[in-house]
Amino acid sequence: MFRAQLINDPFDDPGIYVEFQHKKEAILFDLGYLHHFSTRKLLKIGHIFVSHTHMDHFIGFDHLLRVCLGRDQHIFLFGPPGFIKNVESKIGAYTWNLVENYSNNFVIEVTEVHENRKRINRYRCQRAFEPEVAAEAEDFNGTLVDRNDFTVKGVFLDHKIPSLAYSIEEKKHINIKKNVLDEMGLPVGAWLGELKDKILRGESDDTPVNVWWKNQNKQIPVKTLPLGKLKEKIIRITPGNKISYITDAVYNEDNARKIIGLAKASDMIFIEAPFLEKDAETALRKYHLTAKQAGDLARRAGAKNMTIFHFSPKYRGQKDLLLEEAMKAFNQD
Numbered sequence: 001m002f003r004a005q006l007i008n009d010p011f012d013d014p015g016i017y018v019e020f021q022h023k024k025e026a027i028l029f030d031l032g033y034l035h036h037f038s039t040r041k042l043l044k045i046g047h048i049f050v051s052h053t054h055m056d057h058f059i060g061f062d063h064l065l066r067v068c069l070g071r072d073q074h075i076f077l078f079g080p081p082g083f084i085k086n087v088e089s090k091i092g093a094y095t096w097n098l099v100e101n102y103s104n105n106f107v108i109e110v111t112e113v114h115e116n117r118k119r120i121n122r123y124r125c126q127r128a129f130e131p132e133v134a135a136e137a138e139d140f141n142g143t144l145v146d147r148n149d150f151t152v153k154g155v156f157l158d159h160k161i162p163s164l165a166y167s168i169e170e171k172k173h174i175n176i177k178k179n180v181l182d183e184m185g186l187p188v189g190a191w192l193g194e195l196k197d198k199i200l201r202g203e204s205d206d207t208p209v210n211v212w213w214k215n216q217n218k219q220i221p222v223k224t225l226p227l228g229k230l231k232e233k234i235i236r237i238t239p240g241n242k243i244s245y246i247t248d249a250v251y252n253e254d255n256a257r258k259i260i261g262l263a264k265a266s267d268m269i270f271i272e273a274p275f276l277e278k279d280a281e282t283a284l285r286k287y288h289l290t291a292k293q294a295g296d297l298a299r300r301a302g303a304k305n306m307t308i309f310h311f312s313p314k315y316r317g318q319k320d321l322l323l324e325e326a327m328k329a330f331n332q333d
Contacts, residue, residue: 001149001170004243004268007032010309011316013056014247016270018168019044022193027152029166029245029270034060042067047145049152050079051247052163053086061090069099069125074107078144078154080162083112084121088131096128109134113164115156116140148200150240155258157249160287165249167262170240174199180234186223187213198227199235244303246271246294247310250287256297263301271298273308273326276315291322295329306330 007015013032019041020026026044030051034042042064051057068075077087087110106125111118120135145152149171154164174196181188191211198207205228212222244263249255249272263269273291275283283290289297291308298306308326315322 001173002168002241002243004270006270006307006309007034007037010311010319011313013059014272014310015057015060016243016245017041017045018243022190022196027168030057030247031060031064032056032058034063039067043071043073045075047076047152048078049144049154049164049166049245050077050083051165051245052080052159052161053083054248057248058086061087065090068106070102070104071106072104074105074109076145077108077110078113078164079110080156080164081112081114084110084119084131087123088121091123091129096125099125099128102126111144113140113144113154148197148202153262155262157246157255157258158252158287159248159250163248165244165246165259165262167242167244167266169242171200173238173240175236175238177234177236184233186211186234189213195227195230195235199231199237203227205229205231242266242268244269244271244301246297248272248287249289250284251289251293256300259297260301263298263303266301266303268305268307269298269301269303270307270309272310273322274310274312276321276325291325292329295326296332298326299330299332303330 001021002018003021004016004018007017015028015030015032018027024044025046027047028045029049031048102125108123109120111120118138118140122132122134123129142153143151144154150168152166152168154166156162157165176192195209198209205226207227208224209227209230210222210224212220214220242265244266246259271294272289273294274288275290277290277292280290294308308322311322
């Protein structure tokens with residue numbers, strides 16, 4: 001269901017772009033430099049999870065704001081204490097005297113996360129982005145998004161300021177048996193996404209499913225089959241995928257415990273590795289991990305695969321040393 005990639009080279013601004021297969025939807029972890037992303041890819045983004053608002057993690061906000069102006073977009077933003085003020089400062093840097101004439105409904109919903117609670121503000125383009133309080137104090141129990149298809153969880157790490165680490169987990173993975181699809185004379189297409197949504201919503205077996213496709217004459221024939229029959233014949237359900245995103249955290253016992261708990265059994269962990277172990281004192285002073293520490297944490301979390309990023313520029317030309325150190329710790333018996 002998920003296809004994840006770093007938004008930049010490992011030496012540049014951190015973050016990952018997670019695209020939903022078979023859907024026009026994506027999420028973003030951190031808001032670094034985004035100018036090289038196409039408008040089409042940026043407009044898929046519905047949820048953005050920011051670890052903290054150091055410049056390299058938040059500078060992309062202005063570009064995304066500009067891309068979304070004049071369009072029907074609803075973006076959900078999440079970030080640590082002080083996040084609402086940070087977003088309002090960005091928005092407040094511009095003059096919005098003409099946007100009430102826009103016909104689109106561009107909305108930004110900002111969730112500021114604290115240890116045990118959340119604050120939520122809403123900003124509508126048609127109201128010149130004046131803040132509206134959506135929820136003053138909601139409980140926070142570790143889960144930020146809980147939909148039919150996936151959940152996103154977050155924990156606070158120590159970066160000398162609170163920095164959020166995140167995981168996204170697919171609730172279940174719905175596989176299509178393409179050989180059976182062929183045997184039944186059914187086409188692949190967008191209708192399969194609609195089928196999966198009905199299954200994830202738990203709709204009854206007698207729910208009608210429209211199987212549609214475009215033929216050579218550009219006509220759209222439709223065949224209707226019950227959901228239960230399609231589930232029985234062409235669907236195989238397996239455990240969902242899990243991706244974790246860990247950045248900007250000092251190595252200490254509390255952070256290690258939280259990282260391992262959040263990332264437990266991840267299919268892929270994206271974890272920062274700014275420094276080599278020989279520079280562990282520098283990493284400690286700057287509240288970052290070493291490559292060895294990153295690999296060790298990923299191994300202890302039981303992650304299947306690991307991608308490291310957020311390399312210090314002092315190692316330009318020495319990328320292989322960081323990769324080698326991290327993978328050695330990750331693969332240690």
